[in-house]
Amino acid sequence: MPGCNVLAAAAASGMRCNGNARSLTMESMCKVAASKHDKRQESQLPTTSTTSTTTSTGCGLGIDERTGRLHWCPGYRFVKILFVIPAAMLPIGLLFLLLSRFQVVGSVGLGCGGEVGSFAEESPLGGNVLDGDGFEWLDQTTTMTNGEQLCQPISKGLGESVDTEDRGLLRDIVRTSFIPAERRVFPAGCLPRESPQPERSQVPVRRRRGLAKRSLSWIDDSRSSPESIRAAQVEIMRQYMDLQADPCEDFYQYACGNWDRVNPIPKDKAALDTFELLRESLDLVLKNLLLGEESASSSTVGEEELGVPEVGNALSTVRSKTTTTTTTTTADPSLDVPLHRVRKRVRRWRRRKGKRAVQNKLIIRTTQVKRVRKSVPPSRIKVNMTETDDAETKARHLFVSCMNYELIEKRGLEPLRALLDSFGGWPLLDPTWNDTGFDWLNLTAHIRRYNNDVLIVEWVGPDIKNSDENIVQFDQTTLGLPTREYYLQPANRKYLDAYREFMVEVIELLGVPPDTARRATDEMIEFEVQLANITNPPEERNNVSTLYRKLILENLHDEVPEIDWTRYLAIVTERPVNASDFVVMFAMGYMQDLVELIGQTESRIVANYLLWRFVRHRINNLDDRFLGAKQRFSNALFGREKNPPRWKNCVTQVNANMGMAVGAMFVRRYFDENSKKDTLTMTHELQEAFREILAQTEWIDAATKRLAEQKVNAMSLRIGYPNFILSQADLNARYATLTVHPERYFENTLAVLSHIRRSDQEKLGQVVNKTAWHTAPAVVNAYYSRNKNQIMFPAGILQPPFYHRHFPRSINYGGIGVVIGHELTHGFDDKGRLFDRDGNLYRWWSDGAIEAFHERAACLVQQYGRYTIDEIGVQLDGETTQGENIADNGGIKQAFLAYTKWLAAQTDPRVLALETLPGLNVTNTQLFFLNFAQIWCGAMRPEATRNKLKTAVHSPGRFRVIGTLSNSEDFAREYRCPVGSHMNPADKCSVW
Known part of the structure; x- marks a missing residue:
């Protein structure tokens, strides 16, 4: 066929061209040439001789059938202009060439069969540009890459416990978190993994979106209208739902039944849930901040990040031209570049950074996270290479030293031996x-x-x-x-x-x-x-x-x-x-x-x-030899075959150990102060709801009630970030004794560890500062401190699906509202109730109240202890998880009460009309419970689940939904679940 002749001619002329190629270098040019040639041949069949040279009145490529070679058509206007216009017009021609230098075609391809269809465009590096995937460059391979940072079995930051409230006993009796701590003894991602999910249950690779793009970005784009934000949330919520499931029989399946299909677990992870998606997005933002690229968005990864700005420009053009699939073969002016110049540009590009640089920048988007490069050159990061008193610069120095693998490898064992x-x-x-x-x-x-x-x-x-x-x-x-x-x-x-x-x-x-x-x-x-x-x-x-x-x-x-x-x-x-x-x-x-x-x-x-x-x-x-040994240990212990890119581990280390400096960069660039005000208002509403529930509780005597009310009134609230981080002088003072050098990663690690230890020991003899923060602002979690009677909501959790200023209040109350109620209830769970309003371990409950509490808590222990994880045949431990289960059940009750009181106070029908989301076919109150459930959507490999249950204080997400809602009268009423259904049992458990 004509198309095949063109491809054959192209191959004969030294161009790589095959039916499977999808490259934007030579391959796509071959296909476009084939497309043009076929169109001209079809239009000229009645008059054109098969023995004459192919001609066309338009611009484009032609084929000399006498020689079989591809060449420019003699009547090509652009070529004529370049040869006819006097030398005075030469600069204009050069300018035109420069402007069109990286114009590339859209998604039009023609195979040997002559069928027109779309194909995924590739960069010259070979990476597919997947539509909607703007976060990670992904790799389908499972082999380990040299230089990757590995799972740290004893990990918090650099491998040590760096927050005294997370160490040993205090982790259990002093502070509790809404979700399992990010820096736990063994990260969830390091847990064992079983065989991959069946391919039929997974979304095809090309349709798969980057992890950070599977949730609504919390970066408030002023160009996004409230309508577009709400529409995006509808799409996200709807794609997770299984509308065939009965919400009164299994609400988790109804709310999250499609999670596995939409979000299959990557091979480098043992689990994937809502919180992991939020952390992925946040990590990328923090990386860009540490690189000094504050204008970068969390939703895109610029190719300039790879040190190939020209490729970045070309791919930007690709993205702008491939928003829709076209079936036309009309000549595109962007093709007006002679083939020898295309070849020259490709050769020049390949020589540019050298063979090793090109290999280091190789990126393939498929299904797994792959380290982009071993290191980022210091020139990429906007820091001075000399000592500094600036805290943020020190954080960037720590990051660049962590990323500078070449120097780490060069130094070898010298620092350790010393x-x-x-x-x-x-x-x-x-x-x-x-x-x-x-x-x-x-x-x-x-x-x-x-x-x-x-x-x-x-x-x-x-x-x-x-x-x-x-x-x-x-x-x-x-x-x-x-x-x-x-x-x-x-x-x-x-x-x-x-x-x-x-x-x-x-x-x-x-x-x-x-x-x-x-x-x-x-x-x-x-x-x-x-x-x-x-x-x-x-x-x-x-x-x-x-x-x-x-x-x-x-x-x-x-x-x-x-x-x-x-x-x-x-x-x-x-x-x-x-x-x-x-x-x-x-x-x-x-x-x-x-x-x-x-x-x-x-x-x-x-x-x-x-x-x-x-x-x-x-x-x-140290170097890859040691990290390779550690990877083999992690693989044997947890079954993990692939690791995150090095930059993600470096971001985690810097944020864990210099969290206030990183938080200052994050808050100034991205944090919306309105979210802080809204959260504070909602917290006061939740406190009022708890007081109302407490007043109606019959099993507590009046004296204990009075003390409990005093405790909830005395709770201190920490929302977003500590104010001192926005004062450059105060922030610098916090890290004044810490010296960080951009080329001494080993010594920087020791300096950070020593600094943390000194800061800890310097508190000896000082009065406890109960207003102090002990959590970095840029984390996705929430905390209650028992011996400070303090609730803390870092800036990192004030994002969708927990909160957005354009969301209906039903979603915000079902999100961050439930989190607030959860943390508030921790002050009165099995351990929190032991501490008084001032955070002292003290027996302030009456004997009768203690006995009644244990009776109601035992009901929850038995309820959750009956739940079985079918995949592994293991029952939950209702005893070790009772504190979190009490908080979940109390939190949703308070949040729903606060929401209904807010609704009752609204008099503007336009406000009430915005309380639902078009397209979901649920009421505003049902939307409250739906968002609560979808917060816990997730999946975990069986062996990972088995290991997690050994030390977990949180129930798996499925049972945080089913257990909590099956005890909720409010849920049963709003979803009209009949008594005796799985989600509305006749006998319910309730503590608060």
């Missing part, structure tokens, strides 16, 4: 090491100065029985694996073996002979198993009153004389310590067993173990 030498050497690396003068307590204290807790967990924070006083507190150790059960239960032997192999591989990479490495590892594993055995299991630590012991150091010396507590604290705090100073101990029995275990163990083994626990975190700052 650090180990400062500790007196590591026996594993020093054959001449002897235990003369070895002091395990001294080494433990110096490791603690880098914010690492090994053997002894120590921090300075509010005394839970006197919340105005900061005091030194001690607790039992953390371990190398998530829980003690990983060491002690035979069923977990495979995880312990994986940990062992990981240790051996790392030690060998440090230059230790294999036999020596394995022998030393076996000794350390044996020691850690014994260490796990002397830690108290979680079920023995539920009653904090029995664990709490406040005493002076002198008395602590009497209890555990083998430990010189005064000397330990003097090293850690870098200040004089008196034997009369008070401390709090939560693990006295453990400390006594610890010194006995150390006394029975060789000093060399103890030294090896202490430094192993420290080196384990530091390999995050």
Whole structure:
């Protein structure tokens, strides 16, 4: 056929052209040439001889059938002009060429079969430009990429616990979060994964959107009308719903039944839910801020990011030309560039950065996140390369040093060896090491100065029985694996073996002979198993009153004389310590067993173990060999095959450790102050709703009610961000003692850890600042602090689907309103009720109220304990999740009451008319519950679910919806569910 002749001619002339090609380089030119040739041949069939040269009165490519070569038609106007116009017009011609340099065709292609259709355009790098996908460059492969940052089994920021309220015991008794903490012991993304979902249940790759684009952007675009915002939300909500499901039988299926189809779990994740989509979007925004690209949108990834601005310009043209699919073959003026010039430009582009640069920039959009590059050159980031007092510049320095993999690789083991030498050497690396003068307590204290807790967990924070006083507190150790059960239960032997192999591989990479490495590892594993055995299991630590012991150091010396507590604290705090100073101990029995275990163990083994626990975190700052070893351990432990790009881990580290500096950039650029005002107003409304519910509660006596009302009135509210971050002087002062260099990632890590530890210890002797923030503003979560009686809503959560100023109030109350009620109820759950209005652990409930509370809480424990996750055949633990279940049930009741009171106060019919969303066919009150349910849409791989349930305090999203709504009279009434249906059982559980 004619089209095939053209393609063959193109191939003969040295151009790559095949039926499957979709490149914007030579391939698309071939197809367009074929398109034009066929159209001319069809129009000239009656008069044109088959032996003559192809001609056309229009502009375009022709084919000389005598030679079979593709060439410009003799009558081509643009060529004539260039040769006829005098030399004086030459500049105009050059200008025209420059302007049209990167004009490329739309989506028109013609195959050998002669059928006209659309095809996905590619950049010269080979990446498909998927419609609507503006966030990630994705890769379909599953092989590990060198230089990728890996899952950190002990992770919060740089691998250490950097927020005292998230450490050990306090994570359970001091602060609770609306969703599982982002910086948990094992990130959700690191959990095991099973076989991929069936392809038939997944959206085709080309229809799949970037993670950040699967939810409505919270960046308030002034060009977006309220109508367009609402219309977008309708589309998002409707695509998740299963309209065939009965909302009175399974409301989660009704609200989220299509989630798996729309959002299949990427191969680099163990789970994907609404919160993960929001974090993906937020991470990209933070990356752009750290790069100094404050004008970048969260919804697009500019190709300039890759250091290829010309390709970015070309792809911008592609996007502008491929918004619709066309079936015409009319000649396009943008093709008016001779083929030899096209070839020249492609060759010039390929030479531009060199072969290695091109390979590093290779990006393929498919179904998985792929690291774009190992590092970002310092020139990409708008920072000075010298020391600075500016906090935001320090954050950017930390980010660029993390991204500069080439330099990290070049420095090798030098920084680590210098650090180990400062500790007196590591026996594993020093054959001449002897235990003369070895002091395990001294080494433990110096490791603690880098914010690492090994053997002894120590921090300075509010005394839970006197919340105005900061005091030194001690607790039992953390371990190398998530829980003690990983060491002690035979069923977990495979995880312990994986940990062992990981240790051996790392030690060998440090230059230790294999036999020596394995022998030393076996000794350390044996020691850690014994260490796990002397830690108290979680079920023995539920009653904090029995664990709490406040005493002076002198008395602590009497209890555990083998430990010189005064000397330990003097090293850690870098200040004089008196034997009369008070401390709090939560693990006295453990400390006594610890010194006995150390006394029975060789000093060399103890030294090896202490430094192993420290080196384990530091390999995050080393080259790919060590990260590869860690990946293999993570894969064996959690089944994770693919990792996020390096930049995402670097963003997480910077935000975790310099969160206020990052938050300042975020708030100034993106935060809408109206959301702060609205949230504050809604919080006051929720407090009023709780007071009304409390007044109607019959199982609490009047005296306890009065104290409970005083507590809810005394709750302090922290919304958005702390004001000091917008003061450059105050922000700089917070990081004044921190020095960060853009080319010293290893040293920067140590400097950040030391800074966090100093900031923690400096609180000793100071009155507790109950207005202080301990959470970065740019996070997607919400918190309640028990010993501060404080609710905190960071700026990162004030975004869709929780809140938008153009949303109906029904959605906002069903979103952020429920979050507010959830956190407020935490002040009165199974642990929160133990603390009074001032945040002190105090028995302020009457005996009768306590008994009635336990009776109602037991109902929830039994209800959630009956739920079974069918995929793995495991029942929920209603006991460990009862605090969150109480908060969920109380929060939605308060939020709906507050919403109905707001409705009753409205007199303008135009306001009420905006309370529904056209196209969803639900009432405004039904929309409230629908948005609440869709907040918990998500999916998790079976093995990930199995592991998460071992330590989870939150129920899975499905049961946060079903459990909460099946207890709601309001829900049953608004959806008209008959009594006895699954979502409206006759017997319901209720605490608040």
